[in-house]
């Protein structure tokens with residue numbers, strides 16, 4: 001027995017050394033990638049390339065394994081007797097062997113967690129947040145999220161407790177675990193996904209509404225509309241409503257806004273005596289005039305011209321600088337109003353689209369949450385979409401309570417520092 005022990009010793013020591021090497025490499029690679037210094041890492045390690053490559057293929061390790069560090073397990077009463085014996089025997093090992101939380105992004109923006117190598121381009125520790133479930137003595141299923149917290153970030157737990165107690169919609173803290181030099185916080189798992197994932201799922205994360213600013217005919221409107229990434233998620237009612245609003249806006253200000261742009265350039269050019277581009281501007285107005293003379297005449301009358309010919313004649317006079325300067329002032333003021341109108345129109349459209357697809361204008365709801373935190377004196381440092389959860393109906397793949405207008409949002413991640421440059 002004694003003999004065997006002595007033989008095993010070097011093997012265990014080697015294992016520990018390897019673990020330590022993997023841990024160090026994981027941290028260095030992540031850090032280098034975060035700082036955009038992956039190339040520097042390559043240069044510094046090229047002599048040991050083969051050995052390094054073998055390590056880079058290993059699963060990253062970010063948790064500590066300090067054998068003599070204190071162990072302290074604080075669990076809330078609801079967790080009572082539910083945690084399995086293996087958890088108490090080796091909390092770190094047990095937590096770290098649970099599944100990484102599902103992010104629902106449906107793309108490759110986050111690493112898989114399988115090897116260190118991939119973190120060179122996806123600088124993120126995906127093993128930090130885990131999920132698991134336990135059953136209490138009444139048979140109630142409790143879903144838990146565990147988050148490994150950096151030593152300098154432990155105030156996150158106290159802030160999360162405070163926010164929950166203050167009535168801010170945020171997951172309840174269910175435990176605080178200190179083991180082998182690691183700190184973990186247990187949170188109630190919200191049956192939901194983060195807002196970044198929700199917007200991605202419904203293809204609402206990148207789009208632009210060209211028809212909000214450009215004058216176009218109905219055929220082009222529909223062409224433009226059917227190119228929108230979220231077209232398959234929008235209801236017929238909302239589609240029609242957008243069309244009606246666009247038609248109204250077109251009459252109201254879209255055409256005028258488009259005309260005001262060349263008009264501005266035209267008179268700026270004259271007043272500054274730059275004539276070279278003027279003909280181009282006139283050309284575009286003339287072309288528009290052939291399509292929509294009546295509407296353009298009406299707009300030009302507002303600026304004191306009878307029609308396009310009148311405008312052209314005045315321009316040709318070209319001498320009365322004071323008069324043009326005055327006119328330019330009016331045009332500029334009007335252009336500002338029109339641009340504001342167009343922004344409001346587009347914002348309203350976006351709000352209607354969000355409401356239709358997600359059941360709620362999530363931007364407004366986010367603002368409400370932020371205001372609530374401020375009012376309660378609990379500051380959240382990073383109101384990014386990935387730090388807001390939305391209750392989700394996974395069967396229907398849409399927000400829970402969408403049809404009843406009862407969609408719930410929660411704030412998570414009470415870290416001290418903002419990381420918002422990272423999505």
Ligand SMILES: Nc1ncnc2c1ncn2[C@@H]1O[C@H](COP(=O)(O)OP(=O)(O)OP(=O)(O)O)[C@@H](O)[C@H]1O
Pocket residue numbers: 101102103128129145147171187188189190191192193194386387389412413415419423
């Ligand atoms: N209580 C919870 N219920 C459900 N999902 C959660 C919960 N806590 C976290 N998540 C999910 O895990 C993700 C990461 O959690 P969290 O933001 O707390 O970690 P993080 O390390 O700060 O991540 P990041 O740097 O991306 O913000 C969240 O974006 C969310 O998708």
Ligand SMILES: [Mg+2]
Pocket residue numbers: 386387412413
């Ligand atoms: Mg976060």
